[in-house]
Amino acid sequence: MVKLDKIYTKTGDKGQTRLATGEPVDKWCPRVAAYGAVDETNSVLGLAVRETGFDAWIKTALTRIQNDLFDLGADLATPDRGKDLGWEPLRVTLGQVERLEREIDEMNADIAPLDSFVLPGGSALAAHLHMARSTARRAERHVAEAYQSDDEVISDEAMAYINRLSDWLFVAARRANENGKRDVKWVPGANR
Numbered sequence: 524m525v526k527l528d529k530i531y532t533k534t535g536d537k538g539q540t541r542l543a544t545g546e547p548v549d550k551w552c553p554r555v556a557a558y559g560a561v562d563e564t565n566s567v568l569g570l571a572v573r574e575t576g577f578d579a580w581i582k583t584a585l586t587r588i589q590n591d592l593f594d595l596g597a598d599l600a601t602p603d604r605g606k607d608l609g610w611e612p613l614r615v616t617l618g619q620v621e622r623l624e625r626e627i628d629e630m631n632a633d634i635a636p637l638d639s640f641v642l643p644g645g646s647a648l649a650a651h652l653h654m655a656r657s658t659a660r661r662a663e664r665h666v667a668e669a670y671q672s673d674d675e676v677i678s679d680e681a682m683a684y685i686n687r688l689s690d691w692l693f694v695a696a697r698r699a700n701e702n703g704k705r706d707v708k709w710v711p712g713a714n715r
């Protein structure tokens with residue numbers, strides 16, 4: 524259980540923070556950048572949830588994903604250095620990745636295949652989901668940087684989750700656009 528009774532620590536006043544292990548690190552290190560970008564994605568999803576209206580399924584799914592993103596942030600904030608922490612670190616699981624995949628397939632089954640790229644927009648919910656998708660892609664780049672770093676250990680499941688999330692958000696945006704009927708299509712060179 525998390526208990527936060529003091530919000531400011533002043534550690535950041537000198538450009539450092541502490542990982543979940545207590546280890547001090549620079550605020551710009553790849554691991555901190557990764558979980559910071561995941562947190563930003565979660566915040567953008569909070570805006571999308573406000574636009575779900577009567578779509579209870581997507582509201583429930585987005586709220587679950589927000590919780591998953593806290594799991595991912597905890598995973599990223601707790602490096603696996605091979606030593607006993609005295610507690611079991613929270614890790615993203617393959618089951619969380621597979622759920623995103625199943626839901627992508629389920630949503631996509633009712634949507635016509637793309638014949639063009641789509642512009643971010645359409646309904647308000649779709650626009651928010653596209654914003655979350657592009658934010659998730661940035662988070663993915665930060666997680667991938669840490670994943671590829673020789674100094675960090677990021678699990679395959681954490682990397683897969685953030686990669687799959689942007690795909691989920693894209694398909695959900697199409698769902699929010701009446702299963703693609705309200706998608707705004709890109710017209711290459713239309714304004715030359």
